[in-house]
Amino acid sequence: MTSRNPYRTLSGTSRLAGVMGWPVSHSKSPRLHGYWLAKYGIDGCYMPLPVEPENFQAALISLRNLGFSGVNVTIPQKEMAMPECDELSDRARRIGAVNTVTFAKDGRLLGDNTDGFGFLENLRQEAPDIAFASGPAVVLGAGGACRAVLVALLDEGCPEIRLANRTRKRAEDVAAEIKDPRIKVIDWPVAPDALDGASLVVNTTSLGMVGQPKLEIDLSGLPQTALVTDIVYAPLMTDLLVQAKARGNPIVDGLGMLLHQARPGFHRWFGIDPEVTQELRDFVLSPD
Ligand code: ATR
Numbered sequence: 623m624t625s626r627n628p629y630r631t632l633s634g635t636s637r638l639a640g641v642m643g644w645p646v647s648h649s650k651s652p653r654l655h656g657y658w659l660a661k662y663g664i665d666g667c668y669m670p671l672p673v674e675p676e677n678f679q680a681a682l683i684s685l686r687n688l689g690f691s692g693v694n695v696t697i698p699q700k701e702m703a704m705p706e707c708d709e710l711s712d713r714a715r716r717i718g719a720v721n722t723v724t725f726a727k728d729g730r731l732l733g734d735n736t737d738g739f740g741f742l743e744n745l746r747q748e749a750p751d752i753a754f755a756s757g758p759a760v761v762l763g764a765g766g767a768c769r770a771v772l773v774a775l776l777d778e779g780c781p782e783i784r785l786a787n788r789t790r791k792r793a794e795d796v797a798a799e800i801k802d803p804r805i806k807v808i809d810w811p812v813a814p815d816a817l818d819g820a821s822l823v824v825n826t827t828s829l830g831m832v833g834q835p836k837l838e839i840d841l842s843g844l845p846q847t848a849l850v851t852d853i854v855y856a857p858l859m860t861d862l863l864v865q866a867k868a869r870g871n872p873i874v875d876g877l878g879m880l881l882h883q884a885r886p887g888f889h890r891w892f893g894i895d896p897e898v899t900q901e902l903r904d905f906v907l908s909p910d
Pocket of ligand 1: 762763764765766767768788789790826827828829835
């Protein structure tokens with residue numbers, strides 16, 4: 623579809639969406655959705671919506687009343703959005719957080735969590751031969767991002783997930799909430815031992831991110847065929863990925879998870895399931 627509107631002006635029937643968060647200035651979502659809106663020539667707008675947590679509930683309802691199609695919700699409001707929704711997808715309920723809210727025509731708020739979808743789609747696009755049911759996965763970290771990864775892997779038939787977190791109690795709490803016997807909590811210091819026989823390694827901690835310490839883990843026990851992925855995407859090549867690549871393991875960086883998690887919201891609000899391309903990756907990463 624090519625736009626006949628070179629000025630990118632909005633009409634009286636433009637579809638509106640955005641991302642709520644506090645802060646929200648770091649969010650790449652406006653750039654990402656803006657790219658797709660322009661690419662597909664859609665009469666719509668996606669904007670950053672800085673909302674202080676105490677105003678979250680009122681702002682969400684106001685956006686519905688203003689005729690928005692929906693919003694993404696980012697930290698720290700992903701958990702806050704849950705009780706505000708009239709309906710939750712099964713995956714949002716199991717993950718315990720909402721990142722995509724759609725305002726239905728009848729005014730109801732429909733909450734979904736697309737982070738696990740984004741995680742899976744990124745791996746499927748970058749490593750098309752991946753078979754999630756083919757062997758154990760090692761998941762590092764038990765923070766907000768880990769739950770979406772766990773639920774996604776379980777739904778794909780992963781036979782065993784070895785979950786290691788610096789604070790063991792947090793991993794135990796996540797495992798107890800998700801209640802699937804395939805999740806085995808292991809101690810953080812012995813995580814390298816858990817790499818034995820694994821077919822997938824996922825870093826969901828903040829280690830390796832710009833400004834954070836490195837993730838230091840001895841990969842020598844990991845089969846060379848195991849896929850190693852990181853949800854950190856700044857930098858794109860984390861130390862974990864550099865180390866894994868150097869020993870011959872296939873790797874997938876974390877940027878695609880961010881890009882693919884945005885697809886279901888864009889589809890619902892603007893009517894097109896958008897494509898994740900190299901051009902989009904470059905555009906989202908470029909500084910200007
Ligand atoms: P988010 O909700 O965005 O995932 P988070 O809840 O702060 O962020 O989670 C960060 C993750 O990185 C946690 O698993 C955290 O481990 P703890 O639960 O023990 O805090 C992990 N993490 C952060 N710094 C770490 C470090 N120096 N060593 C090991 N793990 C670390």
